[in-house]
Amino acid sequence: MTHALVLGRRALREGIRTPEAIVPTLFIPLFFLVVNVGQAARIFPGSTTGFLHGQGYGAFQLPSSMLLAASFGSAALFLVEEIEGGYFDKIRATPVSRSAIVLGRLFAEGVKALVIAGLIVALGLAFGITIASGVLGFLLLILLTAGWAIVYAGFMQVIALKTRSAAATNSAGLVFFPLLFLTPNFVPRNLLTRPMEIAATVNPVTYVMEALRSLILQDLRWETIGLGYLVVAVAAAIMLALSVRIIRAYD
Amino acid sequence: MEVAVEAAGLVKTYRGRSGTVEAVRGVDLRVDAGEIFGFLGPNGAGKSTTVRMLTTLLSITAGTAVVAGLDVAREPDGVRRRIGVALQEAGLDARQTGRELLVLQGRLFDLSASEAAGRAQELLELVELTEAADRRIKSYSGGMKRRLDLASALVHEPQVLFLDEPTTGLDPASRVTVWDEVRRINERGATVFLTTQYLEEADQLCDRLAIIDGGRIVREGTPASLKAGLRERLGLAREATLDDVFLDATGRARTHVAGEVQEVKA
Numbered sequence: 126m127t128h129a130l131v132l133g134r135r136a137l138r139e140g141i142r143t144p145e146a147i148v149p150t151l152f153i154p155l156f157f158l159v160v161n162v163g164q165a166a167r168i169f170p171g172s173t174t175g176f177l178h179g180q181g182y183g184a185f186q187l188p189s190s191m192l193l194a195a196s197f198g199s200a201a202l203f204l205v206e207e208i209e210g211g212y213f214d215k216i217r218a219t220p221v222s223r224s225a226i227v228l229g230r231l232f233a234e235g236v237k238a239l240v241i242a243g244l245i246v247a248l249g250l251a252f253g254i255t256i257a258s259g260v261l262g263f264l265l266l267i268l269l270t271a272g273w274a275i276v277y278a279g280f281m282q283v284i285a286l287k288t289r290s291a292a293a294t295n296s297a298g299l300v301f302f303p304l305l306f307l308t309p310n311f312v313p314r315n316l317l318t319r320p321m322e323i324a325a326t327v328n329p330v331t332y333v334m335e336a337l338r339s340l341i342l343q344d345l346r347w348e349t350i351g352l353g354y355l356v357v358a359v360a361a362a363i364m365l366a367l368s369v370r371i372i373r374a375y376d
Numbered sequence: 377m378e379v380a381v382e383a384a385g386l387v388k389t390y391r392g393r394s395g396t397v398e399a400v401r402g403v404d405l406r407v408d409a410g411e412i413f414g415f416l417g418p419n420g421a422g423k424s425t426t427v428r429m430l431t432t433l434l435s436i437t438a439g440t441a442v443v444a445g446l447d448v449a450r451e452p453d454g455v456r457r458r459i460g461v462a463l464q465e466a467g468l469d470a471r472q473t474g475r476e477l478l479v480l481q482g483r484l485f486d487l488s489a490s491e492a493a494g495r496a497q498e499l500l501e502l503v504e505l506t507e508a509a510d511r512r513i514k515s516y517s518g519g520m521k522r523r524l525d526l527a528s529a530l531v532h533e534p535q536v537l538f539l540d541e542p543t544t545g546l547d548p549a550s551r552v553t554v555w556d557e558v559r560r561i562n563e564r565g566a567t568v569f570l571t572t573q574y575l576e577e578a579d580q581l582c583d584r585l586a587i588i589d590g591g592r593i594v595r596e597g598t599p600a601s602l603k604a605g606l607r608e609r610l611g612l613a614r615e616a617t618l619d620d621v622f623l624d625a626t627g628r629a630r631t632h633v634a635g636e637v638q639e640v641k642a
Binding site: 127128131132135138139142143207210211212213214215216217218219220221376 | 435469472484
């Protein structure tokens with residue numbers, strides 16, 4: 126674990142020293158939040174739309190932006206850079222456990238996502254959004270977002286280790302994006318058309334989004350929250366196992 | 377004499393889209409402790425592949441390798457604790473400072489934070505990089521990067537140091553500085569396994585050397601014995617050079633290696 130933390134701190138330094146890789150992570154989700162709310166807020170006024178629980182449409186859209194921000198991690202591209210530059214081999218030539226090499230970057234992505242999610246929520250609060258589930262809900266909200274960031278970074282890391290190519294890793298990120306949109310992104314699941322409802326129901330990201338949304342709009346609803354955390358835990362375990370397997374067989 | 381590196385029948389094959397490639401085809405090697413051993417060969421001969429197998433970075437298809445007393449395939453972590461590795465193209469993290477890189481390397485070899493900081497300072501002094509220690513590596517020259525890479529391979533005082541083409545791309549002055557470092561490291565007790573394309577480098581530094589071509593060892597011995605052997609075999613009137621030995625061993629003609637000079641008209 127010490128090795129994972131040491132490597133995680135290095136990855137954090139790397140992130141801090143590359144602000145140009147972090148700025149879009151914050152800017153693009155906020156851009157989508159403003160555009161989506163601007164386009165649909167009048168269709169769904171807070172006073173008469175039941176699924177908003179008395180808040181504005183921005184509160185409903187906030188989880189989409191948080192998930193989008195968590196799906197922008199640059200860890201895998203830094204990893205490809207390291208593989209191409211030879212530093213990855215330098216680390217592999219040390220007695221550090223293979224899982225620590227994988228965990229270090231994921232730890233850093235989790236910390237970065239905590240900060241970014243906190244900033245997005247803080248901006249939301251400044252614009253009148255409230256976290257109905259209180260302080261505990263706020264903590265659960267940013268923790269779940271960070272968990273999703275780890276899943277996404279893990280997926281990208283798997284692709285980076287397998288392909289060792291920046292182009293392939295970037296493309297794989299795009300494959301992941303439809304999952305973010307095959308969700309109850311604009312309205313709750315029961316208001317979607319039947320095909321979209323089916324797609325959203327089989328899409329695990331839906332349950333993460335619904336957990337985030339329930340934390341913003343409602344009291345602590347443990348069943349919904351638990352489902353979101355379960356999806357993140359299972360997906361993270363799969364990504365971690367795959368990464369470790371690939372790095373152990375890495376030639 | 378204690379053995380630092382021993383390989384027997386080492387083979388590496390890759391399966392690619394165009395079929396199976398045999399990069400190394402049964403290498404037998406023995407490097408005694410305390411030696412500077414040179415590993416020479418033309419591009420694509422199998423030098424780096426052999427080094428990567430010996431340093432645990434590449435799986436071994438067939439054969440065995442024992443480094444610093446441990447079997448590479450069975451005890452890779454043990455081997456990693458006993459060797460230092462500086463590969464081609466100085467693999468460094470350009471966003472870190474020299475000091476941060478050395479401290480991190482120390483931490484990965486289980487030094488405490490204060491031990492790693494102390495060791496980093498010692499090594500920065502050894503390779504004369506104290507003034508640049510807190511600058512990001514991306515601002516370092518090629519020679520500085522090589523010296524830092526060397527220092528990072530020494531953090532845990534390895535028994536065997538593998539240097540894969542440590543002076544490729546360096547200017548003559550930086551090259552001599554690296555040679556001095558290698559000698560100093562060897563004098564402190566480390567066995568040095570060095571691959572190079574520069575025959576002068578091998579002549580200057582190595583106690584013994586092997587030449588690999590087409591994935592097989594084609595010559596092995598001290599530079600003096602290899603040169604004397606060639607002179608005797610070919611009945612040369614002059615002293616043979618290591619260039620002559622290399623060209624003879626790899627079946628390449630001097631003119632072929634030098635290439636043709638063509639006049640280019642605008």
